[in-house]
Amino acid sequence: xxxxxxxxxxxxxxxxxxxxxxxxxxxxxxxxxxxxxxxxxxxxxxxxxxxxxxxxxxxxxxxxxxxxxxxxxxxxxxxxxxxxxxxxxxxxxxxxxxxxxxxxxxxxxxxxxxxxxxxxxxxxxxxxxxxxxxxxxxxxxxxxxxxxxxxxxxxxxxxxxxxxxxxxxxxxxxxxxxxxxxxxxxxxxxxxxxxxxxxxxxxxxxxxxxxxxxxxxxxxxxxxxxxxxxxxxxxxxxxxxxxxxxxxxxxxxxxxxxxxxxxxxxxxxxxxxxxxxxxxxxxxxxxxxxxxxxxxxxxxxxxxxxxxxxxxxxxxxxxxxxxxxxxxxxxxxxxxxxxxxxxxxxxxxxxxxxxxxxxxxxxxxxxxxxxxxxxxxxxxxxxxxxxxxxxxxxxxxxxxxxxxxxxxxxxxxxxxxxxxxxxxxxxxxxxxxxxxxxxxxxxxxxxxxxxxxxxxxxxxxx
Amino acid sequence: xxxxxxxxxxxxxxxxxxxxxxxxxxxxxxxxxxxxxxxxxxxxxxxxxxxxxxxxxxxxxxxxxxxxxxxxxxxxxxxxxxxxxxxxxxxxxxxxxxxxxxxxxxxxxxxxxxxxxxxxxxxxxxxxxxxxxxxxxxxxxxxxxxxxxxxxxxxxxxxxxxxxxxxxxxxxxxxxxxxxxxxxxxxxxxxxxxxxxxxxxxxxxxxxxxxxxxxxxxxxxxxxxxxxxxxxxxxxxxxxxxxxxxxxxxxxxxxxxxxxxxxxxxxxxxxxxxxxxxxxxx
Numbered sequence: 051x052x053x054x055x056x057x058x059x060x061x062x063x064x065x066x067x068x069x070x071x072x073x074x075x076x077x078x079x080x081x082x083x084x085x086x087x088x089x090x091x092x093x094x095x096x097x098x099x100x101x102x103x104x105x106x107x108x109x110x111x112x113x114x115x116x117x118x119x120x121x122x123x124x125x126x127x128x129x130x131x132x133x134x135x136x137x138x139x140x141x142x143x144x145x146x147x148x149x150x151x152x153x154x155x156x157x158x159x160x161x162x163x164x165x166x167x168x169x170x171x172x173x174x175x176x177x178x179x180x181x182x183x184x185x186x187x188x189x190x191x192x193x194x195x196x197x198x199x200x201x202x203x204x205x206x207x208x209x210x211x212x213x214x215x216x217x218x219x220x221x222x223x224x225x226x227x228x229x230x231x232x233x234x235x236x237x238x239x240x241x242x243x244x245x246x247x248x249x250x251x252x253x254x255x256x257x258x259x260x261x262x263x264x265x266x267x268x269x270x271x272x273x274x275x276x277x278x279x280x281x282x283x284x285x286x287x288x289x290x291x292x293x294x295x296x297x298x299x300x301x302x303x304x305x306x307x308x309x310x311x312x313x314x315x316x317x318x319x320x321x322x323x324x325x326x327x328x329x330x331x332x333x334x335x336x337x338x339x340x341x342x343x344x345x346x347x348x349x350x351x352x353x354x355x356x357x358x359x360x361x362x363x364x365x366x367x368x369x370x371x372x373x374x375x376x377x378x379x380x381x382x383x384x385x386x387x388x389x390x391x392x393x394x395x396x397x398x399x400x401x402x403x404x405x406x407x408x409x410x411x412x413x414x415x416x417x418x419x420x421x422x423x424x425x426x427x428x429x430x431x432x433x434x435x436x437x438x439x440x441x442x443x444x445x446x447x448x449x450x451x452x453x454x455x456x457x458x459x460x461x462x463x464x465x466x467x468x469x470x471x472x473x474x475x476x477x478x479x480x481x482x483x484x485x486x487x488x489x490x491x492x493x494x495x496x497x498x499x500x501x502x503x504x505x506x507x508x509x510x511x512x
Numbered sequence: 513x514x515x516x517x518x519x520x521x522x523x524x525x526x527x528x529x530x531x532x533x534x535x536x537x538x539x540x541x542x543x544x545x546x547x548x549x550x551x552x553x554x555x556x557x558x559x560x561x562x563x564x565x566x567x568x569x570x571x572x573x574x575x576x577x578x579x580x581x582x583x584x585x586x587x588x589x590x591x592x593x594x595x596x597x598x599x600x601x602x603x604x605x606x607x608x609x610x611x612x613x614x615x616x617x618x619x620x621x622x623x624x625x626x627x628x629x630x631x632x633x634x635x636x637x638x639x640x641x642x643x644x645x646x647x648x649x650x651x652x653x654x655x656x657x658x659x660x661x662x663x664x665x666x667x668x669x670x671x672x673x674x675x676x677x678x679x680x681x682x683x684x685x686x687x688x689x690x691x692x693x694x695x696x697x698x699x700x701x702x703x704x705x706x707x708x709x710x711x712x713x714x715x716x717x718x719x720x721x722x723x724x725x726x727x728x729x730x731x732x733x734x735x736x737x738x739x740x741x742x743x744x745x746x747x748x749x750x751x752x753x754x755x756x757x758x759x760x761x762x763x764x765x766x767x768x769x770x771x772x773x774x775x776x777x778x779x780x781x782x783x784x785x786x787x788x789x790x791x792x793x794x
Binding site: 133298311327330336 | 576620621623627628632633637757758771772776790794
C-alpha cells in the first residue's frame with residue numbers, strides 16, 4: 051500500500067508496526083538485547099529498583115487521592131488513610147516501606163557498580179545518569195518525608211532547609227525562599243507536595259529512561275568486567291557470551307522479584323515501623339513549631355551523609371585544610387594534569403584551604419555532605435586501575451572496599467544517634483575515610499599486583 | 513504573674529518530656545493482650561470513662577470498637593454519654609486553648625499515642641503507658657498535687673487514683689555531676705513521699721563512689737494492699753491504647769501469613785521456570 055512501511059509482522063501487530071516501531075523496540079531492548087551470561091545475584095537490584103519505582107508511583111497515586119496537603123489537615127489525613135480508606139493502611143505501608151527499600155536496592159545496585167567497575171569506559175554516562183537518579187531519589191525522599199506532618203517531618207525539614215542558610219551572603223534569603231516563610235509552614239508543605247508528586251518524579255522517570263537507553267547502547271558490564279562484544283560472535287553476529295535479555299533474564303529477574311517481595315511483604319505485614327527505622331516513632335506526634343524534639347534524626351538512608359555534616363566542626367576543618375594542601379602539593383609535583391590545569395588546580399585547592407578557615411564550619415559541613423554525593427559523579431575518572439572488576443584486583447583492594455562499606459554503615463549508625471564526644475570523633479574519622487577513599491583513588495587504584503583478566507567471561511552452566 | 517507561672521510549668525513539662533525521651537525511668541514490660549478481646553473491651557471502657565474527658569482520640573470512631581467484639585448497641589448503651597452518635601469520632605468538648613490555661617499544656621490526642629511513645633529498637637508505647645499510669649505519687653509541691661516517675665512534673669493528675677488506692681514512694685537516686693577538674697561528684701538523693709504527698713528528701717555526697725548511676729523507686733501501699741488488681745486494669749487500658757494506635761494490626765498480621773505463603777509458592781514457580789529456561793544454556 052502506498053505510504054506504508056513493509057514490516058515482517060502481520061495482522062494487528064503488523065498494523066501497529068507500520069505506524070509505531072513496537073516490534074523493533076521490543077527486539078532492541080528485550081528479545082535481542084544481548085546481556086552477558088554470567089550475571090550473579092547482584093544484578094537483581096537494577097530491575098528491583100524499577101519495580102520499587104513502579105510500586106511508589108502506583109501507591110503514591112492512591113495516597114494523593116486521600117491525602118490533604120494542608121498543615122491543619124495533613125497529619126489527620128494520614129491517619130484517615132490508615133483507618134477509614136479501604137486498604138489505605140496497606141497502600142500507605144507499601145509506600146513508606148517502599149521508600150526505605152528503594153534506598154536498600156539502590157545502595158546495593160551502586161555497590162555492584164563499584165565492585166565490577168560498571169562505571170568505567172564506555173559506561174560513564176550510564177553511571178552519571180545513575181548518580182543523578184540517586185540525587186533525585188534523595189530529593190524525592192526528603193520532600194515526601196515532610197508530608198505526614200509529624201514532629202520528625204517538620205524538624206527534619208527545618209534542619210535541612212536551614213543548612214542552606216550557611217551559604218555565605220545569599221544563604222539566609224535562600225532558606226526563606228525555599229521555605230516560602232520564616233519557618234517551615236503550610237506554604238512549605240504545599241510546595242514540597244508539588245515537588246514530591248510532580249516535579250521530581252517527572253525528572254526521575256526521564257533519568258531512568260536515559261539510564262537504560264545509555265546502558266543498552268553500550269551493553270551491560272558483568273562480574274568479570276570483560277566486554278562480550280569483543281569476544282567471539284555467532285553466525286548472526288551476536289556475542290557468544292551473551293544471551294537475549296528476554297526470555298532468559300526476564301525469567302531470571304522474576305526469581306529476584308519473588309525473593310524481594312517476600313522481604314517486602316514481611317516488613318509491611320509484620321513490622322512496618324522496622325523498629326523505628328522505617329517509620330520513626332516521633333513522627334506519630336503531630337508537628338509542633340513551638341516544641342523542638344530533643345533529638346532530631348533523619349531517616350536511616352540519609353544518616354551516613356548526616357554524620358559527615360555533623361562531623362565537620364571548626365576543629366575538623368584543620369584536617370580538611372591539611373588534606374587540601376597535601377593534594378595541592380601532590381598534584382603539582384606528581385599529577386599528570388595538562389597545561390594550565392597543572393597550576394590552576396593546586397592554586398584552587400590552596401584557596402579552598404584558606405577559605406576553610408575563613409567561612410563558617412557549618413557551611414563546610416554542607417559542602418562535605420553534598421560533596422560526598424557529588425564525588426560519585428567523578429568516579430569514572432578517579433579509578434585508574436587497569437582492570438574493571440574487583441575479581442582481578444589485588445587482594446588488599448578488596449580490604450579497602452570492605453573498610454569503605456563498614457565505614458559507610460558505621461557512619462549510618464552514628465547519624466541515628468544523639469551526638470557525644472566519642473561518636474563525634476568516630477564520625478570525623480569516618481568522614482576522612484569516606485573522602486580519602488575517593489580522593490586518593492587515582493593513586494591507590496593503580497597500585498598492587500593485578501591478576502590476569504581472562505579473554506572471555508567465566509560461566510558455569512546452571 | 514500567672515502567665516509567668518504557666519510559662520514555667522510549660523517549660524518544666526517540656527524539660528520533663530525531653531528527660532523522659534532521653535531514657536530516664538526504666539519501663540516495665542506490659543503483658544501482651546492484643547489478641548484478648550475481653551481485655552481490649554475492658555480497656556475501651558476504662559479509656560472512655562477515665563481518659564476521654566480530657567484527651568481526644570480524633571482519628572478514632574466509636575463504632576470502630578465493633579472490631580474488638582462490641583456491638584453498636586453495647587457501644588451506645590455503655591460508652592456514649594453526651595449525645596454522640598455511634599459513628600462519631602472521639603472528639604472532646606475542651607478546646608486546646610482552655611486546656612492550656614487549665615493544665616499548662618493541652619492534653620495530647622491519644623489516637624496514636626502508643627506508637628508515638630515507642631522507642632527505636634526499645635520498649636513499646638504500650639510499655640510506656642503501662643508504666644506511666646502505674647507510677648503516679650502524691651507530691652504537695654506540684655500544682656496538681658501529683659507527680660510521676662516516668663514523666664516527672666507531668667501536668668496530668670492521677671485520674672485512676674480511686675482504682676489504685678493510696679501509694680507511698682521510696683525513691684533513691686545516685687547521680688554524678690562532671691566537675692571542672694575532670695572528676696565526678698556523686699550524690700545520693702533519698703526521697704520519701706507519704707500517702708498525702710509530704711516529702712522527706714535527704715541529699716548526701718558520696719566520696720569515692722565507683723558504681724554507675726542508680727534510679728530505684730518503690731511504690732507501695734500504706735495498708736499493704738497488693739497492686740495486682742490495679743496493674744491488671746492498667747494493662748488492659750495500655751493494650752487498648754496499643755490497639756487503637758493501629759486498629760488494623762491484628763488483620764494485618766493474619767493476612768501477612770497468607771501473603772507470605774503465596775509468595776513462597778510464587779518463588780518456587782519462578783525458580784523452577786528460570787531453571788527450565790537456563791537448563792540448556794552452555
